[in-house]
Amino acid sequence: MTGQLPDAGITGLLDGTVPPGIYRLPVTESAARTLTLAAEAGWRAARLRLDGVGDKAAFLDKCAADLGFPGWFGHNWDALADCLMDFSWWRKDGEPSGYLLLAEDWDTFRKSAPEDARMAETIFRDAIDFWAGRETPLAVLLV
Template sequence: MTDLLPAPGLTGLLLGATPPGVYRLPPADTTPRVVSLAAEADWRGATLRLGGVTTKTAFLDRCATDLEFPEWFGRNWDALADCLTDLSWWREEGKARGYLVLAEEWTAFRKAAPKDARTAEAIFGDAVDYWAGEESPLAVLLG
């Protein structure tokens, strides 16, 4: 099980006081608040909407759509790892202080597809570790 985002919470993550990681989003933090704070801190954020997602196929399809993955995304676990360790598809003009993926309704997905959720969480963790030493890290919040 992933740890809850530690104090000082989202602000600490965005300002560098809390190391990037895969964290459970505190219940008091809402998607609009997370997106707004990330933008204010010059982080690029994306929301992965997992409502109604109960299978690996649906999860990967939702990643492709919500995260706006490139055409070459192969809709398998290896391709998910590739997209998360090659963020060229996400970069825009200018430099971001970091990249943030917010996975909404993670608990429901984990209950519906526990094995797939564990695999996805491991891939998220590997991607976060990959970017940890870089100027623009990746963090994942499981809501």
């Protein structure tokens, strides 16, 4: 289940006082400000723009394009999990403090393709759990 970001907000997520997870971006926050805060905290962040995405194939294509997945991405659920649990393709300038994905228009995608959205959330959660045991956590904010 996706939760509301606790009172410590984005700053708490980035400084580690809020545990990594899948949270709703508060309506009082913007994606642009969130990306700025993440960069200032040393996190690697990316926007996943899901406007007009209504099925698994389109979702995976958007992930590949917006997140800059490597050429070996196989456009299936297993490959998505592989990319989210091996960020060697995303570490260009050293080790970040964490990883942040902003999934924009999530509710539209979820309404268009509920089973695909559930599977994507499961993969997000598995990746969050994987990174939680390491120095570089992963968090997902749904916008």
